[in-house]
Amino acid sequence: MTLSLLVDNLVTILPLAVLAVWACLLLLVDAFLPRQHKGWIALLAAVGLALAMGIAVARFGFPTEAPFGGMVVVDRFSTFLTVLFLGSGLAGVAVAYDYLKRMEIERGEYYALLLFSICGMMLMGMAADLIVIFLALELLSIPLYILAAMAAHHNESLEAGLKYFLLGAFSGGFLVYGVALVFGATGTTQLFTIVEMVRYGQANLSLLLIGSALIMIGLGFKVGVVPFHMWTPDVYHGAPSPVTAFMSVGAKAGGFAALMRIFVAAFPSLSADMTTVFWVISALTMFLGNVVAIAQSNIKRMLAYSSIAHAGYILMALVPFGQAAVSRVSVASALFYLVAYAFTSFGAWAVVISLEKREGGGLALDDYAGLGRKHPALAAAMTVFMLSFTGVPPTLGFMGKFFLFRSIMEGGFVGLALIGVLTSLISAYFYLRVVVVMYMREGEPEVTSEPWLQLTVFVSAIAVVVLSLFSTPLLDWASRAVLQLF
Amino acid sequence: MLPVTYYLALSAVLFIMGALGVLIRRNLIIMFMSIELMLNAANLAFVAFARFHQAVSGQIFVFFVMTVAAAEVAVGLALIVTLFRTRHSVDVDDVTLLNG
Numbered sequence: 001m002t003l004s005l006l007v008d009n010l011v012t013i014l015p016l017a018v019l020a021v022w023a024c025l026l027l028l029v030d031a032f033l034p035r036q037h038k039g040w041i042a043l044l045a046a047v048g049l050a051l052a053m054g055i056a057v058a059r060f061g062f063p064t065e066a067p068f069g070g071m072v073v074v075d076r077f078s079t080f081l082t083v084l085f086l087g088s089g090l091a092g093v094a095v096a097y098d099y100l101k102r103m104e105i106e107r108g109e110y111y112a113l114l115l116f117s118i119c120g121m122m123l124m125g126m127a128a129d130l131i132v133i134f135l136a137l138e139l140l141s142i143p144l145y146i147l148a149a150m151a152a153h154h155n156e157s158l159e160a161g162l163k164y165f166l167l168g169a170f171s172g173g174f175l176v177y178g179v180a181l182v183f184g185a186t187g188t189t190q191l192f193t194i195v196e197m198v199r200y201g202q203a204n205l206s207l208l209l210i211g212s213a214l215i216m217i218g219l220g221f222k223v224g225v226v227p228f229h230m231w232t233p234d235v236y237h238g239a240p241s242p243v244t245a246f247m248s249v250g251a252k253a254g255g256f257a258a259l260m261r262i263f264v265a266a267f268p269s270l271s272a273d274m275t276t277v278f279w280v281i282s283a284l285t286m287f288l289g290n291v292v293a294i295a296q297s298n299i300k301r302m303l304a305y306s307s308i309a310h311a312g313y314i315l316m317a318l319v320p321f322g323q324a325a326v327s328r329v330s331v332a333s334a335l336f337y338l339v340a341y342a343f344t345s346f347g348a349w350a351v352v353i354s355l356e357k358r359e360g361g362g363l364a365l366d367d368y369a370g371l372g373r374k375h376p377a378l379a380a381a382m383t384v385f386m387l388s389f390t391g392v393p394p395t396l397g398f399m400g401k402f403f404l405f406r407s408i409m410e411g412g413f414v415g416l417a418l419i420g421v422l423t424s425l426i427s428a429y430f431y432l433r434v435v436v437v438m439y440m441r442e443g444e445p446e447v448t449s450e451p452w453l454q455l456t457v458f459v460s461a462i463a464v465v466v467l468s469l470f471s472t473p474l475l476d477w478a479s480r481a482v483l484q485l486f
Numbered sequence: 487m488l489p490v491t492y493y494l495a496l497s498a499v500l501f502i503m504g505a506l507g508v509l510i511r512r513n514l515i516i517m518f519m520s521i522e523l524m525l526n527a528a529n530l531a532f533v534a535f536a537r538f539h540q541a542v543s544g545q546i547f548v549f550f551v552m553t554v555a556a557a558e559v560a561v562g563l564a565l566i567v568t569l570f571r572t573r574h575s576v577d578v579d580d581v582t583l584l585n586g
Contacts, residue, residue, distance in 0.1 A: 131547050131550055134550070134551075134554070135550060135554065138554045138557065138558070142557055142558065142561055145561050145562075145565070146561060149565055149568070152568050155572060155573075158565070158568055158569055158572065159569075159581050161565055162514070162565045162566070162569055162581060163581070165558075165561065165562050165565055166508070166514070166517060166518070166521075166562075166578075169518075169521045169558050169562065170505075170508050170521055170524075172521075172525075172554075172558070173501075173504065173505070173521055173524030173525055173528070174505075174524075176524075176525060176528040176551055177501050177524065177527060177528040177531065179528070179547075180497075180528045180529075180531035180532045180535065180547075181531065183532065183535050183539075183544055183547070184490075184494070184531060184534075184535035184538070184539075187535075187539035187541055188541070188543075189543070189547070
């Protein structure tokens with residue numbers, strides 16, 4: 001590869017390149033910064049994320065390019081996701097800034113690792129080769145294992161990190177073995193070549209099916225769908241809350257980005273076998289996530305099960321992946337849903353972080369009693385998030401579910417859409433319970449008021465309501481983003 | 487030259503051994519070794535298929551997988567050592583503070 005070609009390729013993936021270099025520089029700056037000034041790292045990280053986001057947004061309309069010999073592809077799909085990942089990174093910095101100080105785990109590494117993990121997510125959105133997807137998944141995960149265990153003097157955090165690591169590495173094994181089998185079946189790992197090999201009948205279809213199933217298991221662990229969800233509640237509970245917030249949005253969106261790209265772009269020929277599998281997994285995930293969440297009294301665990309349930313809703317979009325016309329709409333709805341979920345989830349976690357105290361205090365549902373009277377604005381924001389999670393208008397969560405169920409029904413999966421509606425009804429019970437506790441019960445909640453945290457809460461709350469009124473342009477963007485996948 | 491199915495069968499056996507090892511064994515270090523076994527089973531499959539397809543890319547993937555495995559070892563062993571320092575055990579049944 002000549003130097004000018006390398007430069008050209010790097011310019012194509014400029015947001016990723018900038019962020020990766022920035023993360024390395026952060027580690028360097030951190031080493032020379034005195035302990036009491038670690039807050040500067042947060043600011044620098046935010047600047048880096050904003051810079052990468054600016055570049056990504058500026059390049060939104062650019063034609064599709066496939067640099068590095070077609071290993072990655074920069075199209076509107078990847079740019080859409082890049083903006084989503086960088087946005088969740090900014091939120092991840094905002095909610096962590098005060099929390100890390102309060103819990104006495106302030107370290108510059110948090111921000112550097114966050115940036116590395118986002119690099120992995122961005123690469124996941126761009127990947128056009130199975131081996132890049134494997135590398136991106138590991139780049140996404142390994143920093144998250146460390147982040148989950150960051151409060152290692154707390155046994156819970158260490159345990160969360162260890163569990164996440166073990167199951168993450170385990171699922172990585174499935175993914176890489178699946179990649180090996182797909183390589184054996186087709187002689188290539190490039191997604192677009194795999195399609196051609198299948199079309200010209202040069203692929204071993206049974207090997208391809210087993211390979212794709214193993215890949216699905218590997219990524220299923222990452223996004224936390226039933227039956228690969230066991231780690232989610234423990235890890236979400238034990239990890240420091242800002243890490244959980246970031247993980248529940250970023251890692252999930254990264255996993256779904258890869259699932260969508262792989263199955264829609266490379267494996268549509270397998271839809272006869274895989275559609276049923278996705279159907280069952282999606283239904284089970286929605287059902288189990290929402291039902292088990294009812295039994296939780298710890299807010300972090302409740303949100304963990306809620307995130308499992310939402311993974312089930314997003315997975316719905318993949319059920320019709322063999323019917324190009326339908327899945328074009330359903331994948332666009334899934335992107336929309338991811339945006340809705342990102343705003344809602346970060347907002348809800350920011351409220352949780354505001355109430356959290358040291359040694360795991362302030363996390364029980366009872367600690368939210370009286371919030372409506374003492375801190376009306378915070379309680380109102382939390383109500384908005386809970387309504388959005390449930391899917392009540394006028395919130396983004398409602399529009400997301402509406403678009404998703406509509407596209408699924410167009411594909412002829414009325415039963416699945418019905419399960420989605422029913423499980424949403426079940427979920428109303430535990431989401432609205434939070435609202436009831438906040439407004440109907442007396443209590444003296446202790447809240448940390450910190451500008452960045454409050455900014456995250458109120459920006460998310462306003463976005464959840466206001467963007468739902470302008471949901472058609474957002475869906476249009478999402479639809480244009482997925483056009484080139486097909 | 488042995489047919490590719492032989493290699494594939496061996497790698498499948500290794501992979502299943504690894505997966506069962508993670509599920510059955512309770513010692514964190516051994517679980518970790520089993521995960522490495524799964525990755526190496528994939529490596530064997532990659533190399534066998536590379537020869538079968540006469541495609542050198544399969545052999546290059548092995549290097550990627552080995553590098554990632556090394557990075558995972560660095561993080562994983564650090565976590566296990568930290569756990570051992572606080573609990574004086576590497577048994578996964580002792581890691582039950584969070585029960586889900």
